[in-house]
Amino acid sequence: MRRVSVKISNRKTIFFSNSRDMICVVCDKNISNQYVLSSPHNRYRCLDCAISLHIIEKIPKEIEEVMLTE
Ligand SMILES: [Zn+2]
Numbered sequence: 001m002r003r004v005s006v007k008i009s010n011r012k013t014i015f016f017s018n019s020r021d022m023i024c025v026v027c028d029k030n031i032s033n034q035y036v037l038s039s040p041h042n043r044y045r046c047l048d049c050a051i052s053l054h055i056i057e058k059i060p061k062e063i064e065e066v067m068l069t070e
Contacts (some may be wrong), residue, residue, distance in 0.1 A: 002069075006060045012039050014047070014063055015054075024049055035063050 005015035017036045024031045026037040026049035047063075050056045059067070 004062050004066050006062050008037070008056060012037060012055070014038075017029055017044070017051060021062075026053065035059075035067065 003016045005013055007013050012036050014035055015028070016018050017032050017034060022031050022033050023029070024046040025043045025056065026045050029046060031046045035047055037047060037055060039045070039046045039055075045053075045055065047056070047059055051058060061070060
């Protein structure tokens, strides 16, 4: 499987989480094995929360393409 990461800003990156017990700081869901948004201080968010909080506008095209081919 192809994994991509996309830099959103200096301190925020979307990447594929391989960690087994990563939790979204917003919705408390386990977000392992999916694309997540990282931000400083190890605060990780699922992409749904990142979008609903307007941290990102939408899932970047590069990520969307990889998600669709999986
Ligand atoms: Zn979330």
